Amino acid sequence: METTNTALVLGATGGIGGAIAAALLRHGWRVRGMARSLATARKIGSSRIEWIEGDAMRRADVMRAADGASIVVHAVNPPNYxxxxxxxxxxxxxxxxxxxxxxxRIVLPGTIYNFDPATTPVIDGDSIQRPRSRKGEIRVALEERLERAAPEVTSLILRAGDFFGPGVRSSWFAQAMISSGKPVRRILNPARGAGHSWAYLPDLAETFAQLVEVPDQLRPFEVVQFEGLHDKDGMQMVKAIRRVCGREIRSIAFPWWAMSLLAPFGGFPREAVEIAPYWRHPMRLDNTRLVGLLGAEPRTPLDEAVRASLVSMGCLGDDATLGAQVSLT
Structure with missing residues (x-):
């Protein structure tokens, strides 16, 4: 059966899945996407994706969609998380x-929530996983399943920090720091200290596309770290937003104290409190293995990445030229 250059992307209607699908399409891959609603997928996803109806919770659906694929991108999350x-x-x-x-081969976007930021200032392939939250524990269990499946089933995990960029709908950048759909009047900065890690989504997606094209160099269970932007003092992202906007913009500290008070009632405050340590302690991703595989990490200049993000969010007015350049579809 022919399997060359065919990818199944689970979660292709989401931010990370859609970005990986777009990067694979640019690299000449045939891309399939599985969605519970084909009408919705065709409306919000790329028209170049071959859409198949199915549910990631039904094994027969996933097996049918994966038939003939050489990689399966697992970028799917439970509805509404x-x-x-x-x-x-x-x-x-x-x-x-x-x-x-x-x-x-299974391809998985990894997170930093598998680790305790208080004891893991640098994440590499040998870092011990000590999650601080229930979701982190589940992510550890997920990765353990992939490791146990190897070498019969090979996998690639590319671990990164907080996403930002065009098409990223659920992120600290787009939902906390900046208000979408209007000019930037203030920046709500979640940083509580130095050393937060950010991942510009188009660069991360391009890294995925480049890695799957060197399959002979990948281990059966491969874990690679994407460094992205290591905000050394917690102000680099704020300064970049100011430079792009061309003016001094007031920066306000994120109200972590309010999240602590509201956490017992559940919802976003509880989720925020769980990940607060990742904003308090420095954590850098060591991309030595990535650079060894690719020669260099794909990296868009920070101001260019921030500008593309703000344009996508409708915070810098209409810019059709730039919008076309950064489109993920």
Whole structure:
């Protein structure tokens, strides 16, 4: 069966999945996307993706969609990020079964939440995973499943910090720091100290596309760190926003104290309190292995990345030229 240059992207209607799909398309891959609603997928996703109806919670659907694929990108999350304890691990089990049947490599966007930031200032391939939250524990269990499946089922995990960029709908940059749809009047800075890690999504997606094109150099269970922007003093992102906007903009500290008070009631405050340590302690991703594989990490200049992000959010007015350049579809 022909498997060359065919990718199944689970979660292709989302920010990270859509960006990876777009990068693979630019590299000449045939890309399939699986979605519960084809009408919705065709409306918000790329027209160049071959859409297949299915649910990541149904193994038969995933196996059918993966038939003939050489990679399966697992960028799917539970709807509205709810019910992680019941949905995340069954979904990766279905992906492992599908990849095994198709002879495909699993590609997974990794997070930093597998680690304790108070004891892990630098993440590399040998860093010990000590999660601080329930979601972090589930992510550790997910990665352990991939490791156990190797070498029969190969996998690639590319770990990165907080996403920002065009098409990123759920992020600290787009939902906390900046208000979408209007000029930037103030910056709400979540940083509580130095050393936060950011990942510009188009660069991260390009890295995925380049890595899957060197399969012979990848280990059966490969874990690579994407360095991105290591905000050494917690102010580099704020300063970049000011430079792009061309004026001094007031920076306000994010109200972590209010999140602590409201956390017992659940919702966003509880989620924020869980990840507050990742804004308090420095954490850098060591990309030595990545550079060894690719020669260099794809990296857009910070101001250019911030400008593209703000244009996408509608914060710098209309700019059709730039918008076309940074489109993920």
């Amino acid at each position: 709810m019910n992680w304890d019941r949905l995340v691990l069954p979904m990766i089990d279905n992906t492992i079964a599908a990849a095994s049947s198709a002879g495909a």
